[in-house]
Amino acid sequence: MNATRLDEDFTSSTHVYEPHRAGLPRFGKYFRALWQRREFIRELSRTSMRAANTLTVFGQIWLVLNPLLLAMVYFTLVFIIRGTADSDFLAHLVASIFAFTYFGGILRSGASSVTGGGKLLMNTSFPRLLLPLTEVRTAFFRFLPTLGVYLVLHIATGQAWDWTMLLAPYFVLTLTLFGAGMGMIFATAQVYFRDTASFLPYMVRLWLYTSPILWYPWEGQARIQEVLGDVAWLLYLNPLYSMLGGWSESLVRTSMPDTPMLIFSAAWSLVAIVTGVLFFMSKEREFVVRL
Amino acid sequence: MSSVSEVQAVSEYSVATAVKVENVSLTYRTTFERTPTFKTALVRLGRGERAVKEVEAVQDVSFEVPHGNAVGIIGANGAGKSTLMRMIAGILPPSQGRIEVDGRVSTLLALGVGFNNQLTGRDNVILGGLAGGLTREEIHERYEDIAEFAELGEFIDMPMRTYSSGMFQRLAFSVAVHMDPDILLIDEALSAGDATFKQKAAAKMKDLAANARTMFLVSHALRSVKDMCNDAVWMHNGRLMMHGEPKEVIAEYRKFLKFGEDAYSMEDF
Incomplete structure (x- = not known):
């Protein structure tokens, strides 16, 4: 009717509500409504960043300072344990910590996105996927300034520049999809068990140690071969091994990541996002009665 | 353009059915705890208790309401009134039956407009509108009216955690009625707010x-x-007891309250 209208479903004269088949709403209608409300994601993400002072100068500095200090702590730790740590390792450590902080951010804020949305959920009918997706956007915009800091470090530590660095966004993409999928799963779990978020920090910490952040990917391979034999493939069971490993290889070492890293990171992220979206959508109509 | 289409829309609506509820039921599973945790679930499991309870919130309800009607929903606490409203708004899909809703729905079913108390009233109004599917332009068109009707003054640009409960109520009501709804769903909106605002709200709803x-x-x-x-519609234990003239329905409801459930055979309705 009106050219400025985004949402046909909202303005169309008749809505029909019937039981969902197989526990899932109709995909076409659902994703159309989601796309029509994309402005909500931008607005919510922007206003909540403003409320958290993320858009102020000190807010931005803190976003960078926090993971940077964490990297310093780990650098010292690794130096004490190994007795050696050079500037190349520092660059790898900082780049990986930044990416991991991004992933952890999606996971943590995604997990509480639904339970934190109480009143809006009780009052308004909208595709609930908007809530975890907003957190992905917010986490991404918090990740961006840290990239600038890494580039300065990249120059300062004298790392090379090469076309393989163009592969780094590919790994950020897989990391984002993987984080989004996991975030949706945790957001759903959080509705049923409110203490899920209390387990998350331990899980995230464990994940940090088992991913190639405090060690190089090839060191992990060598170590696992030394201890368990010819089973280096075990490392690929950790999705972050491929994603963070590939990120550091392409961005910091400017070398071509192993092919399995390229394949496994894509595969894991697709599995996570599809599972996350379907799991979330199959449960979202129950959210209102559980909140 | 919009004025012509609005006139057409109104004339279409005046003859059509606004809401048609056909044999609708909603059954859901929920827990006893207000904040369910994994810990309590484990404890319950250890004791061999069942933590999940099945709730038949609405059972086999059918009614039809033409456009232009003001329908009062009455019944005791837990009768399924709010659930029924949420189903009409599309917030809760029915587990059986079919609901047909003709037109744009605006709701005031839970107190509070948006959901983030750290954000200002203005931000929450915009976010609520965007989630409801309005465009940014449509919200800006209505924004001044909303702010004026709510009489919040400077508080509209303050975080909502600084609001009194009456202010919450006024803003929530103002948003709901200014969304140009064809169908307005209101839950206990008149119970809070001061006397002046109550009158203003009642006048707006009559309007x-x-x-x-x-x-x-x-x-x-x-x-x-x-x-x-x-x-009027009278609900009891998830069932529709009576649908008709408010006077008659209220009289029956009063009789029911006086004599209790036993005096009534539920199957009569």
Whole structure:
């Protein structure tokens, strides 16, 4: 009717509500409504960043300072344990910590996105996927300034520049999809068990140690071969091994990541996002009665 | 362009059915705890207790409401009134049956407009509108009216955690009625706010009903149902007990309250 209208479903004269088949709403209608409300994601993400002072100068500095200090702590730790740590390792450590902080951010804020949305959920009918997706956007915009800091470090530590660095966004993409999928799963779990978020920090910490952040990917391979034999493939069971490993290889070492890293990171992220979206959508109509 | 299409829309609506509820039931599983945790679930499992309870919130309800009606929904706490409203709004899909809703729905089913108390009233109004599917332009068109009606003054640009409960109420009500709804769903909206605002709210709702809009009002205040509504629905334990003239429905409901459930055979309705 009106050219400025985004949402046909909202303005169309008749809505029909019937039981969902197989526990899932109709995909076409659902994703159309989601796309029509994309402005909500931008607005919510922007206003909540403003409320958290993320858009102020000190807010931005803190976003960078926090993971940077964490990297310093780990650098010292690794130096004490190994007795050696050079500037190349520092660059790898900082780049990986930044990416991991991004992933952890999606996971943590995604997990509480639904339970934190109480009143809006009780009052308004909208595709609930908007809530975890907003957190992905917010986490991404918090990740961006840290990239600038890494580039300065990249120059300062004298790392090379090469076309393989163009592969780094590919790994950020897989990391984002993987984080989004996991975030949706945790957001759903959080509705049923409110203490899920209390387990998350331990899980995230464990994940940090088992991913190639405090060690190089090839060191992990060598170590696992030394201890368990010819089973280096075990490392690929950790999705972050491929994603963070590939990120550091392409961005910091400017070398071509192993092919399995390229394949496994894509595969894991697709599995996570599809599972996350379907799991979330199959449960979202129950959210209102559980909140 | 918009004025022509609005006139057409109104004339179409005035003859059509606003809400058609056909054999609708909703059953859901929920827990006893207000905040369910994994810990309590484990404890319950250890004791061999069942933590999940099945709730038959609405059972086999059917009714039809033409446009231009003001429908009062009455019944005891837990009768399924709010659930029924949420189903009409599309927030809760039914587990059986079919609901047909004709037109744009605006709701005031839970207190508070948006959901983030750290954000200002303005931000919450915009976010609520965007989630409801309005465009940014449409929200800006309505924004001044919303702010003016709510009478919040400078508080509209303050974080909502600084609001009093009356202010929450006024803003929430103002947003709901200014969304240009064809169908307005209101849950106990008149129970808070000061006397002046109550009168203003009642006048606004009468105004909407007079303009061939449809309104559902969930209320325990039988008098306001009698005053404002020309149609009434009485719910009890998830079932529809009676649908008809407010006067008659309220009289039956009063009789029921006096003599209790036993005096009534539920199958009669």
